[in-house]
Amino acid sequence: MFTGIIEELGEVVAIRQEGGGALLSVRGPVVTSDAKHGDSIAVNGVCLTVVEVTGDVFTVDVIKESLERSSLGALTEGSAVNLERAVRADQRLGGHIVQGHVDGTAVLLSRDPGESWDDLRFSLSPALGRYVAEKGSIAIDGISLTVTTVDDESFGVSLIPTTLKLTTMAGRQVGDMVNIEVDVIAKYVERLVVRQ
Incomplete structure (x- = not known):
């Protein structure tokens, strides 16, 4: 779950097509500060699961449905993206309940x-x-x-x-x-x- 309060602007550094989906690598020093494999990070509002963190870059799998239902398929290297880590239970809910499941x-x-x-x-x-x-x-x-x-x-x-x-x-x-x-x-x- 997310709040819709963006933590930072990230930058797409690599996109690799894999089958019907893609591996997306994004630079985000704030969201990677405590990110690890399996964490959820919303990229332009789409909840994605971290598969790798290297320095200030995280990589996520993007399935075919997410590419088709969202604007993620239009991203290119260098694109700016909104980033937010999943909310912790002890945080204020500053925005509203956002699932990261784009409609x-x-x-x-x-x-x-x-x-x-x-x-x-x-x-x-x-x-x-x-x-x-x-x-x-x-x-x-x-x-x-x-x-x-x-x-x-x-x-x-x-x-x-x-x-x-x-x-x-x-x-x-x-x-x-x-x-x-x-x-x-x-x-x-x-x-x-x-x-x-």
Whole structure:
């Protein structure tokens, strides 16, 4: 489990295709400071398992489904990525409950820079739209954000200066694809209600 509070920007240093999946190596001095084989690290919001740590670089297996369901397949050497280690039980939950199980992708439709923050609008698939609510939580590339507006085809978020400074969102341009994880509580509530 993660909180959606990004610990650092990492850099993809190597990608090796293996069968239908890939081995992804990422430089991240903060997240590798105590990382070991078997640990979970979220890369752009996708929970991945560490298979090797060498210095400040960790390597993870990325299965075919993760490549197809997320934007990880579009990464190249040198790509910046958001990194977060799994939350410990004795930590504050600063963002919201993020599983690292990406539900799909969205496209950045518009970006309106403000004096102190940026307003961004993303596409929203009908399959995920029912889980997105104004003032609710959503994870975009692993970043815990609050939904400011929502309609049938899109939703908006506002990015504060800290988010712009410490995550990949500062460089996102209209047309870029991002990973989306909707609020897991909404999915469980729906399942409970539908089964009754």
